[in-house]
Amino acid sequence: MPEFDLDHCALRDVNSALHEASKEAANAWVISNPRGTHALAAGVDAPINITIEGNVGYYCAGMNKQADITIDGSAGVGVAENMMSGRVHVKGDASQAAGATAHGGLLIIDGDASARCGISLKGADIVVKGSIGHMSAFMAQAGNIVVLGDAGDALGDSIYEAKLFVRGKVKSLGADCIEKEMTDVNIELLTSLLAKAGIEDVSASEFKRYGSARKLYNFKVDNALSY
Amino acid sequence: MKSDAPRTTPRKASAFDDYSLSEIRRAAATGIYDIRGGGAKRKVPHFDDLLFLGASFSRYPLEGYRERCDTNVTLGTRFAKNPIELDIPITIAGMSFGSLSAQAKEALGRGASIAGTSTTTGDGGMTPEERGQSKKLVYQYLPSRYGMNPDDLRKADAIEVVVGQGAKPGGGGMLLGQKISDRVAEMRTLPKGVDQRSSCRHPDWTGPDDLEIKIIELREITDWKVPIYIKVGATRPYYDISLAVKSGADVVVLDGMQGGTAATQEVFIEHVGIPTLAAIRPAVQALQDLGVHREVQLIVSGGIRNGADVAKALALGADAVSIGCAALTALGDNDPHYEAEYNALGSTAGAYDDWHLGLDPAGITTQDPELASRLDPVAAGRRLANYLAVLTLEAQTIARACGKSHVHNLEPEDLVALTVEAAAMARVPLAGTEWIPGVTPY
């Protein structure tokens, strides 16, 4: 079981070892004392388990592929940004731009996520057990965001085809984002997302769905003030 | 009756010229701003306003052939394990697959590889064709992050973080529905046929202090192997280049207002950003003040047309130049061969800039399969390679006449200016005088 203590080794040592792991069998890695280190476990491409004990800085698990990464603490800006596949689990809170531009995989945040959660999302799933900040799902193109708590201002501004499920209150909706009908298909999807995130005490029927009104898809002059 | 009296000559207002009047009418009819491609078209001080001081009694020229004038350049020497070696100091600027056809991207790759230089992806990601054809490929990292993924990041020879571009410093990408074909839509994760709305700021960092951390992430993902470029549009070049250096750039790309775009608002192109000529000296000054000139390389783009432009940019302190619109012209864009079709589109060869409509008769700025098939990537690649060879030969000719055995030994003192504006911007004397406005007394 590979172990790294960032009090006694460098970020480069950890990340280059993780990048070599592609050729090894699945293992459980432990990284301790991150103390806000940036870009920790960024660019991993292997089906390995990684546990990070402590609070991380920016871009932890950036561009993750295949790995299952648990952050036992809080995460800075851009956790799991541009993730392609795999799973990232933040046990504390996440800062801004959590899951930004992520294409695939699952990001779970036990606490709150800050502003711009899921900004420019491109197909990944994000499940936040707490609340999310303002401008979340801005320009979100594809994927799903599930929020058990509340959402801040301008949710889903300029959204494309991503689906948003919010259980709590939405402070305000962004341009072209509206509440949409929860169909049986949506309920099934949401139920499976909750199950994947290990959430058992909440039902899909408690959520509302939000998504694109699709009025900004092709420019019309009367919409000019929406831009 | 006064019908015999001479009339004054009819006069249009200078400010309300034909173009401005036609634009007002168009705006009144449509209710939307004019969108077009290309760079700034109006006349601004440019390299034509500078002249080289060739050999004389005090400077001796080099003979052609035997007496070498070298043109190679190494980019990314500051931090990367694998800097990029180019045979010529001219690269192909970032242009997306999506704005350009696959055939055009392939042609650019072919031509650049023959010439020994690099191409750059654009706001749509890396295609296998381009990676296959380009021996050296720079991968752009843009606010939209369309198609961004770690595999392509690792396949690239360099990464170019785009903060802005000369045509629209402060603007995001734009691709209208007509060009979002199935393939483009899939690469960009967009619904087919919708207008792409692109962000003007990066999603997960704002400002050089946070860019510094983003660059660390990109280096970590690529194991510090490849150079990181930062591209800025020319606005406040002294500060921007300083901050790019402080953020950790290996190379800075500076794009003046003449630099082209696939599509944006006309007012953005013509009225935001400064001329390439005005941006270079402040940028070089910033590198010199930080003690990193030549250690952090400077690539200049925006209106480079011929070997004289290349030589002048190098003389002012750049390490290389980049071409976009000129490369497209070499491929066959706006060729008079298609004049009848340009006329049918309401334009003429050399002026056609409605690239966003995807109707390009030359088959370059389109996704339409029939039009795109008009461009033979092999022949077009050959044309680009020829053009790059001419740019290089012309720059060498000028450098030799100035006594240089390497084009990088060109310096500002080899230049004079024809106008006061150009003298002030390039910080070289007005021809025949020792006056540099703002620097030396008159």
Next chain:
Amino acid sequence: MCGIVGLFLRDASLKPEFGSLLAAMLETMTERGPDSAGFAVYNDSDAASVKIVVRPQSESQTAGLIRGLEEFAPGAYDFTVRYTHLLVRTGKDNLGKTLAYLADNYAGAEIISVGEKMELYKEIGLAADISREFGLLQMAGTHGVGHTRMATESAVTTDGAHPFTTASDQCLVHNGSLSNHNNLRRQLIKQGLTFRTRNDSEVAAGYLSWRLKEHDNLGVALEHTLDDLDGFFTFVVGTANGFGVLRDPIACKPAVMVETDQYVAFGSEYRALAPLPGVEKGRVWEPEPAKVYFWERNHA
């Protein structure tokens, strides 16, 4: 662009090591701000005295200034030279006369800060060097702020470094970039303020100073910045009894806070908080945009 740190103690037993804690936080922000660094430390003091930090133009001017003041009011002063700055302590009743004397005789020596509790120091250089040279590591304190600077649109000079002081015992540090500061500076000049630099942060500090003169309390003054300042900012403001935090409504520039029983701390990144004792157990959170936060000490 920059790094900001702030520390406000709840546990008095940490006062003697305040300076070394702030210095450790400041050093983590070096990459964000390699050009210059500065800090303001607040400490308990007797209510009758005041601290003036002066930056003479040279060592010989420092010596001359000390002699001059001793002659001007013998026995009224306590001097401490700290690197390129000079700390002058005197009675509150002597403050006005002292400032007038300095303005008349040593106009080139800049008054860096005035305060009953606050001392402010800033200089070109790396955070660790600044902390060491100004003796931050040995300073006791109750609260304070620090800043490392990456200059954006103005020159790298001592004057351009943060914190900026707006009034007695007040100071401001800023991470971000304002976009309407030139017009605002012209308006504030008409209101009688003076500015030494072209720096946007100095305008923010001047704006707050003006609002406070217009009898806003600090909370209201900070609220007004949301209307009158444009651009991107995270402000941390120090006052005699506490500190305030405000982010602009778009909130792109970072801000992280941590609270424990022993302290409240602010940093541009979590790394800045990492050196603090017991931080792993603290509540880490982010201030919301466009909301004024303020912590105050209840007793001197």
